[in-house]
Amino acid sequence: MSSIAPVLLLGLAGILVGGVVSLARQGATRFSIGLVAALALLALAGGVLWLIPGDS
Structure with a gap:
């Protein structure tokens, strides 16, 4: 996991950015x-923070 x-x-961030663009176009x-x-x-x-290696 x-x-x-x-x-x-x-992936969720990408979908949400697309939603921002769509919302802006729709006014x-x-x-x-x-x-x-x-x-x-x-x-x-x-x-991004999840990808940074930690001590654990």
């Missing part, structure tokens, strides 16, 4: 665009 989690998180509210963008950044950060 530990090797597939970052791939899933990075959605700034709040909804910002919310989805924040979730995309969290998923991206989680995926």
Whole structure:
């Protein structure tokens, strides 16, 4: 499971970025665009941080 989690998180980040682009093109509210963008950044950060080797 530990090797597939970052791939899933990075894939989720990509899907959410696509959602941000789609929301912006459709003229959605700034709040909804910002919310989805924040979730995309969290998923991206989680995926990248998971790949950093640790002491354990």
